[in-house]
Amino acid sequence: MHRARLKAPRPGAQWTGITTRIAERLLETRAVDAVLAMVPDPADRWKPVPALITEPAAMAAARGMRMGYAPLLALLEPARDRGHRRLAVIGIPCQVHALRKIEAGFGFEAIFVIGTPCSDNTTTESFHRFLALLSPRPETISYLEFRADMMVELRFDDGRKTLIPFLELPIADLPADFFPLTCRTCVDYTNALADLTVGYMGGEGEQWLLVRNSRGAELLALLGDEILLSPVTDRGDRIPHVKAFLENTRRAAGGLPLRRMPKWLRPLVGRLMPRFAPKGLEFARARVEMKAIETLLHLERHAPAKMRHMVPPHVRAIAARYGLRSPQAAAGQPGTTASTSARASAAGTPAP
Ligand SMILES: Cc1cc2nc3c(=O)[nH]c(=O)nc-3n(C[C@H](O)[C@H](O)[C@H](O)COP(=O)(O)OP(=O)(O)OC[C@H]3O[C@@H](n4cnc5c(N)ncnc54)[C@H](O)[C@@H]3O)c2cc1C
Numbered sequence: 314m315h316r317a318r319l320k321a322p323r324p325g326a327q328w329t330g331i332t333t334r335i336a337e338r339l340l341e342t343r344a345v346d347a348v349l350a351m352v353p354d355p356a357d358r359w360k361p362v363p364a365l366i367t368e369p370a371a372m373a374a375a376r377g378m379r380m381g382y383a384p385l386l387a388l389l390e391p392a393r394d395r396g397h398r399r400l401a402v403i404g405i406p407c408q409v410h411a412l413r414k415i416e417a418g419f420g421f422e423a424i425f426v427i428g429t430p431c432s433d434n435t436t437t438e439s440f441h442r443f444l445a446l447l448s449p450r451p452e453t454i455s456y457l458e459f460r461a462d463m464m465v466e467l468r469f470d471d472g473r474k475t476l477i478p479f480l481e482l483p484i485a486d487l488p489a490d491f492f493p494l495t496c497r498t499c500v501d502y503t504n505a506l507a508d509l510t511v512g513y514m515g516g517e518g519e520q521w522l523l524v525r526n527s528r529g530a531e532l533l534a535l536l537g538d539e540i541l542l543s544p545v546t547d548r549g550d551r552i553p554h555v556k557a558f559l560e561n562t563r564r565a566a567g568g569l570p571l572r573r574m575p576k577w578l579r580p581l582v583g584r585l586m587p588r589f590a591p592k593g594l595e596f597a598r599a600r601v602e603m604k605a606i607e608t609l610l611h612l613e614r615h616a617p618a619k620m621r622h623m624v625p626p627h628v629r630a631i632a633a634r635y636g637l638r639s640p641q642a643a644a645g646q647p648g649t650t651a652s653t654s655a656r657a658s659a660a661g662t663p664a665p
């Protein structure tokens with residue numbers, strides 16, 4: 314694992330553009346014939362559209378994060394039919410899992426997989442509703458990121474930038490299905506099946522690389538001295554934060570009133586919270602553990618019959634450390650239709 318950044322950050326990139334620059338290098342060096350990635354819909358910059366990119370310069374169009382779902386792997390067949398033999402795929406964990414399941418059937422000579430972590434996703438339509446709660450002119454928002462210092466960063470077309478503490482986000486105003494059950498029960502936040510994961514959550518203000526195998530090391534080597542690497546940091550104590558998250562998620566799942574922080578206190582605590590939050594790897598661990606807890610509580614509530622097959626042993630082990638024993642983790646609590654993770658975070662527990 315590394316903290317990392319490109320010496321020359323790319324305009325339009327979500328962070329410094331490591332992801333798309335690696336793909337560009339793959340095309341430049343002819344290590345691949347095409348890259349499968351998401352570009353924005355010409356009519357809606359937040360809507361992802363899958364694209365098969367063959368020119369290095371065209372990778373610039375894929376820069377940046379878009380919230381939404383789009384059928385990335387539907388382009389595998391066209392890629393094969395066009396005669397591409399060597400491919401790179403950039404995807405979030407659910408796309409990479411599906412890719413690993415079916416890749417052998419396509420007979421490509423090589424597939425390089427650059428993954429990004431993904432905490433939660435939603436439909437682009439729902440995301441627009443979220444943007445409308447953040448600004449009176451949501452159509453001018455050009456960038457959004459849930460940062461590891463518990464701030465949401467917004468950038469606008471006129472160059473303005475604002476930071477909103479997580480605690481002050483209007484999450485309680487979001488519809489119950491804002492984050493679908495599939496995301497709330499996802500057990501692969503860090504994209505474990507990618508060759509290289511490029512995220513930020515463990516990077517303490519920089520990008521966070523997880524080189525997972527020799528192919529991932531090859532991908533990183535393509536950047537040569539364009540990239541600055543440093544050791545990952547690891548500070549603070551996640552345990553109280555994860556416990557508080559568990560408590561609120563459980564209460565929300567059970568339809569019980571949440572322990573909400575008084576409104577007047579939120580701005581102050583929201584700005585102080587980053588100081589006391591775990592940093593670097595400890596923050597990434599906190600998120601992985603929160604996701605494990607969410608998975609158990611939500612599956613127990615909404616799809617208990619699926620628990621046996623959907624929860625891998627390591628996720629059960631993480632949750633067990635916090636006293637959650639599957640499959641009866643939250644049994645017997647009355648129901649609610651609200652998104653429990655959203656409500657938990659609105660109540661004052663960070664859920665980045
Ligand atoms: C829905 C979503 C949630 C994420 N959540 C986290 C998180 O919780 N923690 C974390 O560390 N990182 C998360 N990421 C990844 C993060 O936003 C950055 O994309 C990543 O750090 C790479 O930055 P970069 O500057 O190298 O990317 P860039 O060089 O700007 O490239 C961004 C890449 O993201 C791809 N992309 C954009 N939108 C989508 C989409 N909707 N679906 C699939 N691929 C897409 C593009 O194809 C492009 O290749 C998330 C990404 C997405 C799409």
